[in-house]
Amino acid sequence: MYQLLHKEKLGPDIYLYKFLAPDIAVYRQPGQFVIVRINEDGERIPITIADVDTGEGSITLIIQAVGKTTLQMAQMKKGDSIPTLTGPLGEPTHIEKVGRVLCVGGGIGTAPLYPVARAMKDAGNHVTSILGARSSNLIILADIMRETSDDLIITTDDGSEGRKGLVTDAIQSLVDNGEKYDQCIAMGPPIMMKFVCILTEKLGIPTIVSLNPIMVDGTGMCGCCRVTVDDSVKFACIDGPEFDGHKVDFDELMARLATYRSEEKNALERYSSHAGCRLDSMSEGGSQ
Amino acid sequence: MNAKERMKISPVDMPEQDPKERVNNLNEVPLGYTPEMAMLEAKRCIQCKTPFCIEGCPVGIDIPGFIKLIEEADFNGAVRKMKERNLLPAVCGRVCPQEEQCQLFCTIGKVRKDPCKSVMIGKLERFIADWDREQGEFEQPPSLRSSGKRVAIIGAGPAGLTVAGDLIKFGHEVIVFEALHKAGGVLVYGIPEFRLPKKIVQYEVDYLEKIGVEFRYDHVIGKTIPVRQIIDDFDAVFIGTGAGLPRFMRVDGENLLGVLSANEYLTRANLMKAYDFPETDTPIVNGKKVITVGGGNVAMDCARTALRMGAERSLIVYRRAEEQMPARLEEIHHAKEEGVEFHLLQNPVSLVGDENGWIRGAEVIKMELGEPDSSGRRRPVPIEGSEFIEDTDALIVAIGNSPNPLVPNSFSDLEVTRWGGIVVNEVTGQTSVPSVFAGGDIVLGAATVILAMGHGRRAARAMNLYLSSGRWVDLDSALDLCRAEVH
Numbered sequence: 017m018y019q020l021l022h023k024e025k026l027g028p029d030i031y032l033y034k035f036l037a038p039d040i041a042v043y044r045q046p047g048q049f050v051i052v053r054i055n056e057d058g059e060r061i062p063i064t065i066a067d068v069d070t071g072e073g074s075i076t077l078i079i080q081a082v083g084k085t086t087l088q089m090a091q092m093k094k095g096d097s098i099p100t101l102t103g104p105l106g107e108p109t110h111i112e113k114v115g116r117v118l119c120v121g122g123g124i125g126t127a128p129l130y131p132v133a134r135a136m137k138d139a140g141n142h143v144t145s146i147l148g149a150r151s152s153n154l155i156i157l158a159d160i161m162r163e164t165s166d167d168l169i170i171t172t173d174d175g176s177e178g179r180k181g182l183v184t185d186a187i188q189s190l191v192d193n194g195e196k197y198d199q200c201i202a203m204g205p206p207i208m209m210k211f212v213c214i215l216t217e218k219l220g221i222p223t224i225v226s227l228n229p230i231m232v233d234g235t236g237m238c239g240c241c242r243v244t245v246d247d248s249v250k251f252a253c254i255d256g257p258e259f260d261g262h263k264v265d266f267d268e269l270m271a272r273l274a275t276y277r278s279e280e281k282n283a284l285e286r287y288s289s290h291a292g293c294r295l296d297s298m299s300e301g302g303s304q
Numbered sequence: 305m306n307a308k309e310r311m312k313i314s315p316v317d318m319p320e321q322d323p324k325e326r327v328n329n330l331n332e333v334p335l336g337y338t339p340e341m342a343m344l345e346a347k348r349c350i351q352c353k354t355p356f357c358i359e360g361c362p363v364g365i366d367i368p369g370f371i372k373l374i375e376e377a378d379f380n381g382a383v384r385k386m387k388e389r390n391l392l393p394a395v396c397g398r399v400c401p402q403e404e405q406c407q408l409f410c411t412i413g414k415v416r417k418d419p420c421k422s423v424m425i426g427k428l429e430r431f432i433a434d435w436d437r438e439q440g441e442f443e444q445p446p447s448l449r450s451s452g453k454r455v456a457i458i459g460a461g462p463a464g465l466t467v468a469g470d471l472i473k474f475g476h477e478v479i480v481f482e483a484l485h486k487a488g489g490v491l492v493y494g495i496p497e498f499r500l501p502k503k504i505v506q507y508e509v510d511y512l513e514k515i516g517v518e519f520r521y522d523h524v525i526g527k528t529i530p531v532r533q534i535i536d537d538f539d540a541v542f543i544g545t546g547a548g549l550p551r552f553m554r555v556d557g558e559n560l561l562g563v564l565s566a567n568e569y570l571t572r573a574n575l576m577k578a579y580d581f582p583e584t585d586t587p588i589v590n591g592k593k594v595i596t597v598g599g600g601n602v603a604m605d606c607a608r609t610a611l612r613m614g615a616e617r618s619l620i621v622y623r624r625a626e627e628q629m630p631a632r633l634e635e636i637h638h639a640k641e642e643g644v645e646f647h648l649l650q651n652p653v654s655l656v657g658d659e660n661g662w663i664r665g666a667e668v669i670k671m672e673l674g675e676p677d678s679s680g681r682r683r684p685v686p687i688e689g690s691e692f693i694e695d696t697d698a699l700i701v702a703i704g705n706s707p708n709p710l711v712p713n714s715f716s717d718l719e720v721t722r723w724g725g726i727v728v729n730e731v732t733g734q735t736s737v738p739s740v741f742a743g744g745d746i747v748l749g750a751a752t753v754i755l756a757m758g759h760g761r762r763a764a765r766a767m768n769l770y771l772s773s774g775r776w777v778d779l780d781s782a783l784d785l786c787r788a789e790v791h
Contacts, residue, residue: 039523039528039529040528043527043528043529043530051522053485057577057580057583057584057585058584058585059576059584059585059586060576060586084585085585099485100485100521100522101522102483102485102522102523102524102528103524103527103528104527104528105524105527232568232571232572232576232586233483233484233493233571235483235524235548235708235710236548236549236708236709236710237493237548237549237550237567237571237708238550238564238565238567238568238571239550239552239564239565239567239568240564240565240568242552242559243559244559249552249554249558249559254709254710268559268661271561271660271661272559272561272661274561274660275561275562275589276587279581279582279587280587282582283581283582283585283587286582
């Protein structure tokens with residue numbers, strides 16, 4: 017069992033969890049993920065690790081409640097335990113000094129981006145970070161990313177914080193101002209990663225993305241997480257989760273993420289009415 | 305009773321759930337022998353002086369020995385006799401391909417010129433294991449002096465469980481590392497409930513725990529704990545991580561929604577209990593017309609599971625003819641009884657999707673049999689221009705598995721074959737890395753539960769010798785010497 021040491025709300029439906037998992041804390045490297053299962057009949061979901069504290073033996077996960085399992089997690093209290101936390105899985109990010117690095121995080125994608133940005137900074141790179149979200153309250157980890165980066169730009173769709181617009185607008189304007197980048201790392205919703213990759217390909221900036229397909233075991237056994245990269249099939253769990261973003265078939269990834277959408281919706285509604293708890297986004301009129 | 309009289313007795317059928325009933329539930333299909341049935345079946349064994357059946361058993365069970373005890377109604381004795389050689393009789397009695405092993409060599413079957421008329425060794429094995437479990441009594445094996453040696457077993461499947469059971473009895477400390485949240489490997493994620501009830505696997509795992517084996521779940525060796533640390537912390541290591549890397553057909557449309565590997569389909573249905581969704585949390589693709597591609601036991605498991613998940617039609621599409629199917633006869637028979645349709649000499653060449661990316665059909669080409677190939681089976685050859693579209697809303701790819709590369713890749717210096725299997729000494733299971741042994745499907749490629757257990761048994765013996773002698777080089781000849789001394 018893995019005990020919840022700390023839980024904190026970062027924004028609407030967005031929670032930070034610290035679980036006691038000393039082995040994972042010691043061996044995890046930036047870019048790796050864990051499989052979480054919260055009870056005996058629970059599903060196995062992959063979550064990229066946001067941070068670790070080796071002294072405390074804990075790992076930090078930042079999870080947006082969007083379905084039954086993640087809503088149930090949002091009800092957990094300090095001291096509660098979950099039966100499964102497997103990892104660290106996947107290949108770690110390749111960290112090296114390349115020069116100037118652009119880190120782009122969309123919404124909750126900033127969580128897995130943070131350790132990569134920090135490792136890139138520690139490796140001697142100049143790091144510019146762009147954090148984007150629909151609205152100010154969905155921007156997470158801005159302070160810690162500001163400390164980690166040489167420059168930080170925030171964009172919101174509604175202009176409630178930072179520049180009004182999309183992360184791609186910010187990238188374009190940086191480049192228009194003569195900034196040059198040797199590497200881009202983009203983590204966030206697939207649609208954001210897709211458009212970042214279309215732009216950076218045009219701009220000639222190599223781009224790494226972290227993919228989040230549906231998984232079951234997370235060890236290469238089921239093939240549920242297969243993605244097409246450079247016209248060949250890869251398993252995100254053991255070949256990834258990071259790939260060359262210019263070669264990823266994002267449309268296929270987005271389609272496959274919808275495989276169980278109606279089942280997920282039913283399970284969420286059934287749980288919400290049963291347990292008497294709702295997503296913040298449901299209360300707000302279901303903007304997502 | 306003399307041999308002639310014994311030979312006159314017909315094989316005792318095992319009662320089964322009615323096919324119409326059973327497609328609506330997950331309960332086991334064969335219901336088991338009563339003691340009377342088992343004792344009558346046991347009478348059919350003529351106690352051959354040279355029991356060829358034993359030669360057909362990968363773990364060398366004293367088959368006439370345990371059958372004789374059943375005939376004499378000494379079920380306790382039969383259990384003990386069985387457990388001398390096989391720790392998982394309830395599993396093997398259900399999933400071993402006995403018709404290719406012990407029962408193929410049975411004298412009765414040979415005399416009656418029909419292996420289906422052999423003594424029903426597998427059914428008797430199952431009977432005695434079930435009887436033992438139902439007694440609910442637990443016999444603590446005589447405790448051995450602790451050897452002070454520690455063994456790590458990577459993977460809690462059939463091979464790993466066998467090694468664990470053997471080595472704990474030799475007095476070693478045994479820790480089993482399992483990547484999933486349950487022990488059993490393919491026995492829990494792959495083989496369906498209606499063929500192997502999960503409580504039976506759990507019973508066997510509980511037994512190992514009671515006799516001192518320690519299980520650590522959610523541990524992916526090479527990730528959760530580095531391989532170097534495992535090698536340093538343990539006196540010997542056994543890798544039994546199985547053939548858990550699904551093969552795909554590599555045809556267009558294979559990543560459409562509704563197309564999944566047999567591993568994914570069965571793992572969702574079995575380990576993750578998707579049959580109970582939304583009571584449980586893991587959903588599954590519920591097709592109305594499900595195609596399973598392949599002709600092995602796994603394909604039969606998928607096609608039969610699909611019916612239980614509510615499919616109106618469940619089709620097996622297989623590129624060869626029925627005689628060449630690798631599935632056990634019993635599985636084919638059960639699938640047919642339940643209404644699975646067999647579309648033979650057909651092969652999907654591409655998959656077609658709808659506007660949302662869901663599969664809506666498979667383009668299938670008809671095949672004919674040509675010259676024999678390297679496996680000795682006649683090679684299926686496509687008939688040009690015979691393509692047609694078979695409508696479907698779910699397709700399961702059950703064409704085999706390769707060794708899972710995750711653990712082998714994290715061992716430096718571990719020799720593997722071109723297809724990813726770990727290279728071992730066949731007698732001892734030794735790998736190219738000192739103190740590390742391997743066995744089961746990670747060596748064999750996708751094979752059977754009992755072969756994996758046979759591997760585990762051999763490796764355990766060699767590991768025990770290695771642990772007591774410290775001798776790594778020429779361990780196989782040392783093992784031969786030991787054996788000679790015993791006899």
